[in-house]
Amino acid sequence: MINMSITTPFTLQVLPEHLQEDIVNRLEDAADIARAKCVCKSLRDVADHVRSLRIICKEEYHASVRNEIPTIVIPRVDGKSKASTSKAVIGGTATGRDHQAATAISRATQPHEADHQVDNNSGSFPNSQSSKKHKFEGEFHPVIEEHQPQIAAAAAGGETTAITSSGASSNNNKVEPIFFRHLVPEILRKTKCIARLWIEIDSKLQSKKVADGERVFTDHWLTDPLKVNKWIPSVQATLQDLCIVDYGQQAISRPSSLLAILSQTCLNLKTLDLRHMFLGTKDCKDMPQLTSLSLHWVKVDPADNVLQEINKRMMNLQTLAMLRVVGVEQGHLTLAKLKILCLGLTNKAKSVRIELPNLVTLQLKMKCPEVLQVQAPALKHIAFNLEILDSSLVGFEKIHDLQDVLYGASNFTTLSKLVRHNRLVTKTFLDIPCMSASEDGERWRVLKQVLLNIPPFETLHSECPNMQVLNVGPGLWHSMETAHYSSLMEVPAWPPNIITRLILHMIPQKLAESVDIVLLFVKGMPKLQVLEVKVQKNSPVDYDTFINAIKSHVTHLNFRPGKWTGSLDFSCFRF
16 A cells, blocks of 8 residues: 655755746746746846846826826834735745835836926826825825736836735825836846847727827827936847837827937847837937848938938848838938848838849838839849839839749839849739728728729730749739729630649629639639639628639639638748
8 A cells, every 4th residue: 555645845846047047038028027026036036137028018007197096005013004015925924125115116106297298388197196295194006907017026126026906995095197118117127138128009009099189298108218218228238139119199299319329328239120109310320230120100300311321320231121101202222231121101202222232022012202223133022012103213123033023003014024024933913002901801992093904914924934823912803803804804815824823812793703703814824733712701792602603613723712801811922
């Protein structure tokens, strides 16, 4: 008989330090790291050496500034009222550090006078209690919910205490709101070797409809130079990757010298991702270590000539993405090491010249400049999505090795010029930007101002003898079905081709016409092996009826029907 009794006390073995470091560095989210600190002292010490950290401002934090928030009052042992942390301490009892934590949070959450300033020194925060004095003895602190432990733990320098909603609460007690950007320096203060850092406004808050006067406030302006200079010293020596997603409602109207600050302090920075802000380039120094720069929803001052500054200061860039950037009027890119360029300008620039000897991937999704010239002898993948005006001068030179072409425009003249000199193209996506989707991607409508044309399929086949994959977008499908159905049906035969995979994205309007066009493509591609028909889920034509009408005609093919909502399938391309 086996004796199952335990005669010796059980001792929990401490994990090796390298395993603890691996655990903490896999968390990234500041809230999760704060929870890990509460497990044991060793994890608390290891967390101070975390290399990757993500700090997110949630919608609740913004609401706490705009509205009243609950408080807690915990009596002192001597009977006097005093704010303190709860006794919910893991691995020990509350000590004098509890008061240190509460004091740190109190200081961190006190609103700075600048946050009550508005443009032209007018206006104030709604429901602000800054001018009212508490009528109670002791201090008062906001309730920190479970989704906010990083505030308490980080502000306390990694202590195991946390303010919770336990204890008696009083709805009559008013406190100053939590300002997220004031807490960022406190969270980063104890870190010692941050290499990757995200500071961002939650997407839910970004998309939330706010009052018309929101832009007069600065309390969620993350790239305020004064505030940035408070946390940069904590990370500048080790920081390599930085992403900041600012609050567009406030940041887009206030130019920030963030680039100048980073160029002068973070000398080891390699990748930089900036979104929803107004950037200036004045006083920016050389950034030779930077290899990747991404700007999304960014406004720049035309006088700064941002493309020239990037060309001059970031000479070793390998990846440059500028998506929905407004304010660029001209530029000449000559970066010798650049391999990936995504250029998406929302305003019509005067002149953009691209001379990049090692560029491999190019995406142009923007308003067409008056002059656009591209020289890229190493280019292999191009995504072209812009409407070329009659007055615009567009030229592609020294491009002869393209493999993938994604083309979205109602004018197919540029497409013909591209493929004429690139007979090695193997994959092509064709579309017309005549469709607009709702926010959820469920509903699509036709843009009447866009011309409905179709590409010269016969010429395309003959000039691209190596094309194996053809992907058709919903805009081109709409044009074929509604405006060019008759002319398509009159084509006697397509030139010989070796297309083996056909992908059709569509919002079919009429059953008979849609079936006819699918079968026309199948008939014109004798080498076809895979047919993928992707129907938008809210199309007027019944999905099952449409698919069943095709099935009997394509039994010799690998037929893959399916539905799509807001995103098209580009998985076959190497972008």
